[in-house]
Amino acid sequence: MAGDLPHPERSEIQLTDVLFALSDPERLAITRQLADGPLDMAACHATDPDLPKSTKSHFMKVLREAGVIRNEPHGRRRMLTLRRDDLDALFPGLLDSVLNA
Amino acid sequence: MAGDLPHPERSEIQLTDVLFALSDPERLAITRQLADGPLDMAACHATDPDLPKSTKSHFMKVLREAGVIRNEPHGRRRMLTLRRDDLDALFPGLLDSVLNA
DNA sequence: CCCTTGGTTCGAAAAAAGTCGAACCATCGA
DNA sequence: TCGATGGTTCGACTTTTTTCGAACCAAGGG
Numbered sequence: 001m002a003g004d005l006p007h008p009e010r011s012e013i014q015l016t017d018v019l020f021a022l023s024d025p026e027r028l029a030i031t032r033q034l035a036d037g038p039l040d041m042a043a044c045h046a047t048d049p050d051l052p053k054s055t056k057s058h059f060m061k062v063l064r065e066a067g068v069i070r071n072e073p074h075g076r077r078r079m080l081t082l083r084r085d086d087l088d089a090l091f092p093g094l095l096d097s098v099l100n101a
Numbered sequence: 102m103a104g105d106l107p108h109p110e111r112s113e114i115q116l117t118d119v120l121f122a123l124s125d126p127e128r129l130a131i132t133r134q135l136a137d138g139p140l141d142m143a144a145c146h147a148t149d150p151d152l153p154k155s156t157k158s159h160f161m162k163v164l165r166e167a168g169v170i171r172n173e174p175h176g177r178r179r180m181l182t183l184r185r186d187d188l189d190a191l192f193p194g195l196l197d198s199v200l201n202a
Numbered sequence: 203c204c205c206t207t208g209g210t211t212c213g214a215a216a217a218a219a220g221t222c223g224a225a226c227c228a229t230c231g232a
Numbered sequence: 233t234c235g236a237t238g239g240t241t242c243g244a245c246t247t248t249t250t251t252c253g254a255a256c257c258a259a260g261g262g
Binding site for chain 1: 237238239240241242
């Protein structure tokens with residue numbers, strides 16, 4: 001593994017992909033947890049604590065490829081961050097309205 | 102056919118369903134057309150003008166069941182309206198940010 | 203009446219997405 | 233350097249979603 005996973009540039013982020021990524025309750029829950037700041041992946045449980053790790057990893061992949069989160073290696077762990085700056089710049093007000101709903 | 106199709110009550114509308122309905126480019130295009138006011142279904146083309154009518158009808162069903170639009174009989178046609186009041190009340194700012202993006 | 207028009211529903215097939223075990227990989231601590 | 237830890241990727245399977253023709257339906261017009 002290269003360690004660094006691919007992330008879309010800001011200019012490549014598509015509104016429909018972001019909406020799709022957020023349209024799943026588990027992925028939305030993850031996104032909400034990241035609204036308060038970055039988290040270790042291990043510290044970030046969706047709703048089900050017994051979720052298989054491959055499934056959890058897949059959720060993160062969908063969010064990452066849509067441009068909603070960053071997933072970067074951090075020591076032996078993964079640091080997850082919400083791409084708030086990019087999303088706010090591209091779609092002003094969208095993230096806030098989703099998180100506040 | 103009863104003529105009147107089922108619509109969710111405002112209280113039944115789910116954020117994730119709305120996000121999913123808007124996460125498809127065709128359905129988003131339809132929604133944008135309705136932002137300026139109600140339209141006859143016949144007057145509301147998505148992107149492809151040669152879209153089969155059953156496919157178009159299905160798009161409308163997804164949007165209707167998510168609570169994004171109303172689809173009501175109007176003479177021999179169908180009147181489509183964006184449920185802006187309901188969406189604004191439930192998810193303030195969401196619709197505007199999506200439409201302005 | 204019948205026929206056209208505008209639209210829904212059904213059914214089946216294809217495409218996409220979700221799920222998860224197993225294998226793999228990279229890093230840190232002992 | 234070995235093992236444990238935290239996570240990704242692969243592969244196969246299940247489920248959901250999409251697509252669209254064909255059948256159907258309701259309302260108006262001739």
